Amino acid sequence: MANNPNENEQAQIIHWADMTADRIIKQKGDKGQYVLASGITPSGVVHFGNFRETITVDFVARALRARGKKVRFIFSWDDYDTFRKIPANMPKQEELKKYLFQPIVDTPDPFERDESYAAHHEKNYEAQLEKVGIEVEAIYQAKKYRKGDYKEQIKLALTKRQAIVDILNKYRAEPLEDSWMPLNIYCSKCNRDKTDHIKWDGQWEISYTCELCGHQGSENLQTTSRAKLPWRVDWPMRWVFEGVDFEPGGKDHSSDGGSYTTAQEIVKEVFGGTPPVYLQYDFVSIKGRGGKMSSSKGDLVTVNDVLNIYEPEMVRWIFASYKSNVDFAISFDLDVIKTYEDFDRQERLAYGLEEGNDKKVAMAKRVIELSQIGPMPTVCPFQPSFRHLCNVLQINDGDIKKTRVFYAKDIKNERDERRFQERSRCALHWLKNEAPDEFKFTLNRTRPALDLTKAQTDFLNNLHAFLEKEWDNLKSDKELHEKLYEVIHSVPEFEPMMGFTTLYQILISREKGPKLASFILAIGKERVLGLLRP
Ligand SMILES: [Zn+2]
Known part of the structure; x- marks a missing residue:
């Protein structure tokens, strides 16, 4: 960094995560601890598109910690949401159909590994987060609702029903029906949330009729485990409940009249709080695997799939090196080589092994810092060129041990060893599954018979x-x-x-x-x- 950068230059070399951290401190005041939130509904495989939100929060959490602040990174598993749609890639489709409109947490795991469908997807994703160095405090919303943690907030929402209706109607083409209540009830007979004619006695008693099984039931909000706020009310309620200071949102939530717009108003009008500092993040797609990711399509790319191609630090680096509001694609095709080269170059810049202007070097340092899983190594880790590594692996019939002999003198410490092992595994996986044919070869064992001049x-x-x-x-x-x-x-x-x-x-x-x-x-x-x- 230059000795006396003017303010303009200073502004340009600040990473977006640091800028966001400063914005949070400025807007929320200088506090000992900040609450950062992210959340996902475990309605199916949690894919790589979802990961952008999680890692966005992680970068900001690190930036706040670098400023000496304590951070609670809460990760909300919205597993009390309704099981609305069976993803095409799930086994036992017929069996799962029985659980439509029930809470996701009550749907059995079709893989028969975990206690529920929700838990299966939650555990998979939590394990993946660990691999890329992200630690979260998971909050399981089904537990919170069923314990009655939100009963006062539910009552408050019912009390302020008209204010909620007014806010939501501002952005609706058709106004909500007169009978609409800011409440979902899972029927006590069939456990599905298609309940209607919800009546509230002004205190704690609720009655309803189930559209699906015809059951007429009643619940007491102080003791029930069947009530839930609808998403647009639930989100701002939890901002206040947890004291959330920062939560990013995807494009889909950020549109005018989208759930973020209404949540901003509901949090003030209904729950008497203020919205968290917001950051919109854009989509991420996969190049070389065909198209944008969406949960409705069967074939989803997960963090694990990306970790098969890129080292964990590189997965972080890819996100750290793009601005959060820029959409980009992660390559699985021949551009994987270029991505590795770009990463290596920026790592060398960060360690002063390659020349660059002050701004570039400062940014490289910060981006590489944010990419670390553990502490930042004091010396630049060994960088076997991905392209060359692919060749050496192929020369050695994909045998990592034999390949290591070629690189042995360059592997000087544990970090180098991990770099070599991880990069080799990625290269092998890429060669086997993604690399174009012209990149693959088998070294001849004997000289082929050729008609030579x-x-x-x-x-x-x-x-x-x-x-x-x-x-x-x-x-x-x-x-x-x-x-x-x-x-x-x-x-x-x-x-x-x-x-x-x-x-x-x-x-x-x-x-x-x-x-x-x-x-x-x-x-x-x-x-x-x-x-x-x-
Ligand atoms: Zn029912």
């Missing part, structure tokens, strides 16, 4: 002779690259292109392949000479 044969013989004699004296792939040209030019009227193609055919039975000099060195002396030997 005299020039080609001379070239291979000359190269064999050169490598046999000089291999151990080669200092770098750059040097070998130059020598390759010399050997090619030693054969009369032999073109470089012809030389390269011949070598690829000998090595991997292909017309093209990885950059030759580093490729040859990675294959190793014995195997190369074995293949070149006439």
Whole structure:
């Protein structure tokens, strides 16, 4: 960072998470502890699109902690929501149908692993968050509602029913029906939330009729475990209940008249609170896997899927390096290589191993800091180039142990070791599942029978002779690259292109392949000479 940056420059090198932290302190006052919130309805597989909200809060939490503040990062599992739709990718569709309109928390786990459908998806996601270094305080809303934690707030919402109706109607094409109540009741007979004709006695008694089974029931709000506020009322209620200072929202909630607009008004008019500081985040999509993610489609990409392609620090880095209000795509295709290169470059910038202007370096430092799972290493971790690593792995038939021998001298500490192991696993997974065919190869074990011209044969013989004699004296792939040209030019009227193609055919039975000099060195002396030997 420059010694005396003017204010303008200062503003430009502040990361959005830090700016948001400053905004929270400014708007909410200087407090000892701030409450940051995020939440998801476990209505199906929690996918990578949902993850943007979680990590947005995590970055802001870290920024506040860096300012010496205590942070409660509460993560609301809205598992008392209704099971409205069966995702196409769930097994036992017929069995699940029986639970439609019941609380998600009462729906059984179709995988028969956890105590409920909700718990299954909650546990999966919580385990994934741990892998990317995110710690949350989970709040299970079904438990809160059933314990009666919100009974006073429910009564308050009923008392202020008209104010809620007025706010909601401002943004509705059709006004709410006269009988509408800010309350959902799960029928005591069939456990579904299609109850109607809800009547309130002005105190604690509620009566209702079930549209689906016809049951006429009554509940006491002080003791019932069947009442729930509708989403647009529930959200602002919890802001006040937990004292939420910050909660981001997706585009879908942020539109005018959307749930954030009405929640801002309801929190003041009904619950006497103030809305949290807000930050809108944009969508994230996957490139190379086809299209935007949505819960209704069967094939969803999860954090685990992305962790198969990118190291945990890189998953964080991708989000930290984009502004929160910018939509972007995470690549699963050939651009994975570029993403790794970009990450490595920014990491080198952060550690001063690559030159950049002050602003770039300052931003790189902050972004790399926010990307850490553990403490920031004091030295830059080992950076095996992803492209080259893919080649070395393929040379070694995908064997990570054998591949490690090639890199052994570069692996100097535990962090380097983890970097190598994780990156190797990602590279292997990518090669097997996502990489384009032209990127994949199998190294020949024996020299293939080829119909070679005299020039080609001379070239291979000359190269064999050169490598046999000089291999151990080669200092770098750059040097070998130059020598390759010399050997090619030693054969009369032999073109470089012809030389390269011949070598690829000998090595991997292909017309093209990885950059030759580093490729040859990675294959190793014995195997190369074995293949070149006439
Ligand atoms: Zn019923």
